[in-house]
Amino acid sequence: MLELRGLSKHFGGVKALDGLDLSVREGEIFGLIGPNGSGKSTAINLICGVYAESAGTVRFSGQVMNGKAPHERLRAGIARTFQNIRLFPNLTVWQNLWVAQNSPRDVAAQGFLSRWFGATRRTRRELAELLELADLGHKGDELASNLAFGEQRRLEFARAAAARPRLLLLDEPAAGMSRQEIEDLGGRIRGLRDSGVTILLVEHVMELVMGVTEQIAVLNFGKKIAFGTPGEVQRNEAVQEAYLGTSASDSGAAGEGA
Amino acid sequence: MSYYLGLLQLIGVHTLLGLSAYVLMLTGQLSLGQAGFFAIGAYSAGILTVIFELPILPALLAGALIAAFFAFLVGFPALRVKGLMLVVATIAFSEFVRLFFFNLSWRVPRGDIHVGPDSTNGFREIRYFVANGWSAWEITTFVWIFVILVMAALWWMDRSRAGAVLRAVGEDELAAQSAGINLTAVKVTAMTAGGFIAGIGGALYAHTATYVDHLTFTVLLATFAISYPILGGLSSVFGTLVAVIFIQGVLVEGLRFLGDWRNIVFGLLIIAAMNLKPSGLFDARTTLLLRRSVGLGGRE
Ligand SMILES: Nc1ncnc2c1ncn2[C@@H]1O[C@H](COP(=O)(O)OP(=O)(O)OP(=O)(O)O)[C@@H](O)[C@H]1O
Ligand SMILES: [Mg+2]
Numbered sequence: 001m002l003e004l005r006g007l008s009k010h011f012g013g014v015k016a017l018d019g020l021d022l023s024v025r026e027g028e029i030f031g032l033i034g035p036n037g038s039g040k041s042t043a044i045n046l047i048c049g050v051y052a053e054s055a056g057t058v059r060f061s062g063q064v065m066n067g068k069a070p071h072e073r074l075r076a077g078i079a080r081t082f083q084n085i086r087l088f089p090n091l092t093v094w095q096n097l098w099v100a101q102n103s104p105r106d107v108a109a110q111g112f113l114s115r116w117f118g119a120t121r122r123t124r125r126e127l128a129e130l131l132e133l134a135d136l137g138h139k140g141d142e143l144a145s146n147l148a149f150g151e152q153r154r155l156e157f158a159r160a161a162a163a164r165p166r167l168l169l170l171d172e173p174a175a176g177m178s179r180q181e182i183e184d185l186g187g188r189i190r191g192l193r194d195s196g197v198t199i200l201l202v203e204h205v206m207e208l209v210m211g212v213t214e215q216i217a218v219l220n221f222g223k224k225i226a227f228g229t230p231g232e233v234q235r236n237e238a239v240q241e242a243y244l245g246t247s248a249s250d251s252g253a254a255g256e257g258a
Numbered sequence: 259m260s261y262y263l264g265l266l267q268l269i270g271v272h273t274l275l276g277l278s279a280y281v282l283m284l285t286g287q288l289s290l291g292q293a294g295f296f297a298i299g300a301y302s303a304g305i306l307t308v309i310f311e312l313p314i315l316p317a318l319l320a321g322a323l324i325a326a327f328f329a330f331l332v333g334f335p336a337l338r339v340k341g342l343m344l345v346v347a348t349i350a351f352s353e354f355v356r357l358f359f360f361n362l363s364w365r366v367p368r369g370d371i372h373v374g375p376d377s378t379n380g381f382r383e384i385r386y387f388v389a390n391g392w393s394a395w396e397i398t399t400f401v402w403i404f405v406i407l408v409m410a411a412l413w414w415m416d417r418s419r420a421g422a423v424l425r426a427v428g429e430d431e432l433a434a435q436s437a438g439i440n441l442t443a444v445k446v447t448a449m450t451a452g453g454f455i456a457g458i459g460g461a462l463y464a465h466t467a468t469y470v471d472h473l474t475f476t477v478l479l480a481t482f483a484i485s486y487p488i489l490g491g492l493s494s495v496f497g498t499l500v501a502v503i504f505i506q507g508v509l510v511e512g513l514r515f516l517g518d519w520r521n522i523v524f525g526l527l528i529i530a531a532m533n534l535k536p537s538g539l540f541d542a543r544t545t546l547l548l549r550r551s552v553g554l555g556g557r558e
Contacts, residue, residue, distance in 0.1 A: 048436060074438035086433040088426045095422040102438025116420040163438050 001026040001198050002047070002167055007056035008222075009042050016042040018222035019056065024167070024215075029189065029199045031209045031230070034219030035242055040202040041083055043219070044169045047200075048080045049073045060167065075104055079165035081156045083172045083202075089145035093136055096144050096159050097127050103164035127162070133188075134158035150181050157188060167198045174205040186212050210234070218242065263394040267466045269506050270401040274459030275479070276486030276498040277408055278452040283487050284421070285448045286428035288341070291332055291348035293480035294355035295453040299325040299460025300470050301359055301375060307386040307465070308373050309366050314386050314400075314465065322457035328355075329453020333446035352480050360472040380471025384464050401462050408455055412495045424448060428492075456483075478521075 002024040009017040017039040024030045032040050045051045047058055049070040058065040065073055088096050101123065107115065114120050131137050134154040139147065144155060153173060160168055170189070174182045182205060189212050193199055203209045209216065210230045218226040218233055220242040226233055233239055278292050303321030306312045312320075332351055339347050359381075365372040375381040387397050415421050426434045427444050435441055464470050486505065490497025509527070513520045 050432065050436070069440075070432075070435040071438050071440045074436065079438075080436055082433070082436075086430050086436075088429045088433065090429060091422055091425055095426075098419055099422045099426045099434070099439065100437040116423075117415070117418040119419065159437060 001061055002200070003057075003059040004043075004047070005057045005059070007043070007046055007058065008054045009039075009046055009051055010054045015222045017046065017219075020219070020222075020224055022217055022224070024198060024200055026198055027193065027196065028214045029193050029201060029212050031213035031216035032200060032202045032219065033204070033206075033209055033216060033233075034225075038219040038242075039222040040219055041171055042222075044080060044171050044200070044202060047073075047169060048078050071102070074102060074163055074165070075107075077103075077164075077166035078169065079160040079163045079167070080169040081160050081171055081173055083175070085152050085156050087144040087152055087156055087159070089143065091144060092140065093131070093142050093144055093147065093155055094127060094140040096155055097130055097162045098123075100159045100162040101127075105164060130158045130162055133161075133191075149176060150178070153177065153181075153185075154188075157185075161192060161197075165197060167200065168192065169200045169202075171202045172204060173201070174203055174208050177205075182208055260394050263398045264466075265507065265511065266398050267401050267462075269502055270398075270405040271459050271463045271466065272482065272486070272506050273405050273499050273502045274408060274455055274462070275483045276490070276502050277412060277495060278454075278456035278459065279483040280487040280492065280495065280498050281412065281424070281448050281455065282452045283484070283492055284416075284424040284428050285445050286431070287336065287445060287448065288345055288484060289336070289348040289449075289452070290345055290477065290480035290484065291329070291336075291351045292452065292456045292483035293475045293477065294348075294352035295325040295329050295456035296460035296463070296479065296483075297352075297355050297359060297470075297472075297475035298328055298453075299457030300464035300474070301362070301381065301460075302457075303461030304381055304384040304464040304470065305364065305374065308381075308384055309364065317386075318404075318458060318461040318465075321461035322454045325457025325460065326450050326454035329456075330446060330450040332453075333449035334442075336449060337442055337445055349477060349480065352475065352477065356472045356475050359475070378471075380469060381464070382469050384468045384470070386465055388468065397466060401466060404458055404462060408458065409495050409499070416494065425492075 002022070004020050004022040007017060007020040007022075008015065020039075020043060032043065034040055042051065046053050047065075049065065049068055049072070053066065060073070060076060060078060063076065065076070065078075068076070088099070091099070098119070110120060110123070128137070131140055134157065136151060136155060136158070139151065144152065147155060157170075157173065173189075174185055177185065186208055189199060189201065201209065201213060213230055216228065216230055216233045217224050218236070218239050225238045225242060226236045228236070275292060275296055278295065279289065282289050299321040302324045303317045306317035306320055307314060332348070336344055336347065359375065361377055362375045363377040364374045365376060366374050373383045392400070423434075423439055423444060426437070426439060427441060431441060434444075463474075482505070486498045486501040489505070490499070490501035505524070509524055510520065513523060516523060
């Protein structure tokens with residue numbers, strides 16, 4: 001479903017991503033891990049079109065995505081969340097989801113007027129369902145900036161889901177979460193996958209990655225150094241070295257990794 | 259009495275000018291091009307009633323459409339510049355428009371005189387209202403019908419999904435794009451709508467003043483346009499109205515005795531307001547609070 005070939009991004013002299021090859025199959029939860037600065041966020045930004053690649057191709061459902069703007073890629077089915085939450089802080093929770101209803105299905109189902117100036121009953125129902133799923137049912141009229149950290153993460157996740165993606169890119173969705181919230185997040189990720197969404201998970205919290213993913217690729221200095229099932233990756237020596245070679249304590253990643 | 263009616267007309271026209279900047283500011287674009295669109299509306303509608311002898315309504319609509327068309331054209335290059343660069347680029351546009359009308363001479367005979375724009379001498383005899391025997395009351399009502407129509411349309415738009423999308427772009431372009439919003443379409447549409455509204459304002463201004471020249475449309479006018487929504491905040495269109503009444507009704511008129519010092523006081527006031535209340539007189543939180551306290555709920 002997602003094919004990356006020789007994907008590279010150079011920032012001046014820094015090779016943030018250096019010839020990444022990756023295939024994510026439809027319906028799987030795919031993990032992308034690596035020490036800080038190894039190029040994970042860069043990969044996500046290339047896949048969803050925020051950065052233009054220096055070399056290589058991004059292919060999604062057989063279609064080449066190179067040169068397409070982020071909103072076009074979203075409409076093709078690629079949604080994402082951000083490492084540092086990026087909500088619309090002065091919009092209400094409800095509005096944050098409302099503006100994100102941009103899937104071709106939603107566009108086709110609503111006429112121009114009802115899409116921009118009205119809200120059909122179906123829209124309201126669907127947004128209410130999303131709110132419930134995100135455990136924000138009672139917070140619809142709250143400004144996004146007034147939410148607690150965990151709620152903001154859930155809202156961003158729900159906003160991505162509101163676009164009905166076929167592929168969801170999650171950039172460290174568990175960062176800063178409590179153990180309970182992480183468990184909860186694992187459930188949401190699986191739930192979304194079970195409804196047919198393919199997931200690319202970038203994460204430092206190993207218990208989450210090892211718990212939900214089926215395949216994992218490991219990056220170090222912009223290059224893929226390992227690939228396999230969670231078990232295989234955990235036993236891989238190159239991976240253990242990469243994590244021990246960087247400051248293992250601040251990433252909190254090596255715990256289960258090494 | 260006619261002094262107050264004249265002031266009321268001016269407040270109405272400036273409210274339209276402020277609202278044209280308001281729409282753009284929702285998407286995070288700060289433009290000093292509004293004076294240019296206002297000028298295009300003023301001259302176009304004036305030419306249509308004076309030279310082509312059209313009635314006021316079609317002339318006004320055409321003036322607004324022509325201004326909107328130029329705003330649409332300006333919208334595309336404006337996408338590539340942000341913040342201060344956009345401010346500078348739009349000043350350049352306004353100045354270009356001003357200089358165009360400074361040089362425009364299009365005189366046609368009418369009876370024993372000539373009418374039409376006369377370059378440096380300005381465009382006189384935009385006398386549609388007088389020639390058709392409108393009273394000051396009728397003119398004022400006519401102006402305010404448009405002010406109310408535009409305010410109502412924007413107020414309604416603000417609470418619809420379209421308004422939320424404009425604001426989403428203004429708050430975080432990257433997040434908006436990533437959520438599937440087409441930045442180009444949204445920003446150019448906002449620019450076009452802003453041009454349309456400024457064009458209505460300009461058309462009304464030309465006919466209430468009966469005389470315009472290039473000096474009417476300087477950077478000062480463009481600064482007024484953006485200072486209304488800055489002072490009034492972006493929570494609702496009423497902030498802009500309140501700011502216009504305050505600046506035009508209280509400051510400009512009330513401080514007339516200060517002469518040129520007025521501009522300095524005006525500048526200081528804007529700076530003070532921006533520092534004390536960066537989000538304007540009413541911020542999003544305050545509005546939500548007000549809306550709830552009168553039982554309207556917070557949603558659309
Ligand atoms: N916009 C940018 N300009 C310059 N350099 C950048 C930019 N974005 C990333 N980099 C550099 O590219 C490298 C990879 O960064 P990236 O953010 O992709 O890492 P990451 O794997 O997501 O790290 P983390 O786990 O800390 O989020 C780093 O050396 C970073 O400094
Ligand atoms: Mg990162």
